[in-house]
Amino acid sequence: MTSFSPELWLAAIVVAVTILLWATALLPEFITALLFFAAAMLLHIAPAATVFSGFASSAFWLVLSGFILGIAIRKVGLADRLAQLLATPLTASWPRMVGGVILLSYLLAFVMPSNMGRIALLMPIVGALAKQAGLHPGSRGWIGLALAVGFGTFQLSASILPANVPNLVMIGAAENSFGLHPGYMPWLFLHTPVVGLLKGMLLTLCICKLFPATPVRITQQQSLPRLSGEELRLIAVLLLTLLLWMTDSLHGISPAWVGLTAACFCLLPRIGFISSDAFGSGVNFRTCLYVAAILGVTAVVVESNLGNTIARALLAVTPLHEDSPFLSFISLNAMTSVLNFVVTANGVPAMFTPMAQSFAEASGFSVLTVVMIQVFAYATPLLPYQASPIVVAMGLGNVPARDGLKLCLVVAVVSALVLLPLNYFWFKALGYL
The missing domain is CATH 1.20.5 (Single alpha-helices involved in coiled-coils or other helix-helix interfaces)
Structure with a gap:
């Protein structure tokens, strides 16, 4: 065969x-x-x-650009300035600090569509905030905040249609295969309660338990110095970059190339902000290689037809029954999670969505329901490599692999036991099941 x-x-x-x-x-x-x-x-x-x-994908260049922008934000002092503004409201307690960082990452997803771009902006600010609160690099608190940025940015943004690459892949596949056009508000209403809000609370709880810390409470703000010329120039670059990222659907320029242009400006002699030495020591090329390999594995799986072979094999053994909607719902989520091991989050919708008709006939669900079910699963990776934004945040924060793995597994297990049944009942309440 x-x-x-x-x-x-x-x-x-x-x-x-x-x-x-x-x-x-x-x-x-x-x-x-x-x-x-x-x-x-x-x-x-x-x-x-x-x-x-x-290496040719936009994700790789967004990662590299993100490292460069992060170096610039730290070097000119903008990270410390923004962190000082956040210090008083967020350092009152560890849960408030973790929850505030996760909430900030979620709110930013409404105005900025690129996961990598959001991480590039947030990580230097959160790192400076951690230092001001007495959480030094490598400490449990520092690691917890870095993971809050990565997990909050990737997992929660799945509830916002244009804010997550797998969402966009899925929409493209659904349009091409079935002519489906899910809207912004229906998507938001269906996924926000569980994938957005409850998942955010779960992440906060898990990080506080796994990475306990006692931040130094900052109650009095020191007077901030006037913005320097470098800071003003960088703010202008960042605002223009953010504006182009937010309006990419209008001008058609990929966020990756916008980010790369901004990164190049930061590296230019005299008018930029980063020296050659700072570039060499500040960019984590290990993480860049890692991300390129993740994307390469996905491409090999698709090119070799391995993904389709696995998907067909899963369909043959997955219990889908029209008279057992809960079992079918759980089974489709489990199938998505298995595919996530092979093709990672960006590749899952491309593999799963075209087969939605077969899944719908076997389960009795509508095609739209089957397509929407996968969101929860690809937004809940079991291992960090399945979501490249998490990998990038870990690289920027120098988070040990075992700590990212531990949080991934705990969040995935609790999500499966608690949030997945709630997601089923929410789908049912809205008439999708």
Whole structure:
């Protein structure tokens, strides 16, 4: 059978070993990334253009641009200034500090569509806030706040239609396959209660429990100095960048190329903000390689037809029954979670959505319901590599892999036990089931 050809098995083995190494952190993530590139090319499991497609993707360049913008925000003192404004309301307690950072990441998603862009803006500010509250780099509190940025930015933004790459992939696939056009407000109303608000509360609780800290409460603000010329120039660059990010649907320029242009300006001699030495020491190229490899694995899975083979195999064994809607609902979420291991969050909608008609016929749900069910699952990764924005936030915050893995697993398990049933009842209350 073509689906079980030697080439397909070879691709499956390389992908499986790569995922296993990332999941167990037996090797540093960038070494696993390089091993994937080497194995994929030596064994000819896909063309070079596919294996290295991550370096050509907009996500990779958003990551690199994000590092550069973050360096600039810290270097000119803008991060400390903004952190000082947030310090008094947020440092009253650890839950308020964590919850405030998560809320800030969620609110920013309403006006800024790029996950990577939001992380690039937030991480230097939150890092400066942590230092002012006595939470030093590498401490439990510092790690907790860095993870709050990454998890809050990615997981909660799935409830906002244009604020998450998997959402946009899913909408494109749904339009092409079935002519479905979910609107902004129906999407928001369906997903905000569970994927947005309740998930935000769960993240706050989990981070406070797993990464306890006692921030220094700041009750009196020091008078802020006047904005320097460098700060004013950088504010102008950031505002223009933010404006172009917010209006990308109007001008058609990808957020990645807007971010790259802003990053280039920050690096220019005399008018920029970052020296060559600061660029070399400040950009985490390990994380850039990691993200490129994640995207390359996804491309190899699609190119080799491994994803479709796995999806068809899952359909054959997944219990979908018209007279058991709760079981079917849980099963479709479980199927999405399994696919998330193979193709990561950005690839899940592209693989799952075209098969929605088959899932709908087997479960008795409408095609629209099946399409919408996957949002909860791809927004709840079991491992960090499944969501590149989380990986980037961990890289910017120098978060150890085991800490990101621990939070991922705890949030996923509690979400499955508590939030998934609530999501079912919310779907049912709105008439989707």
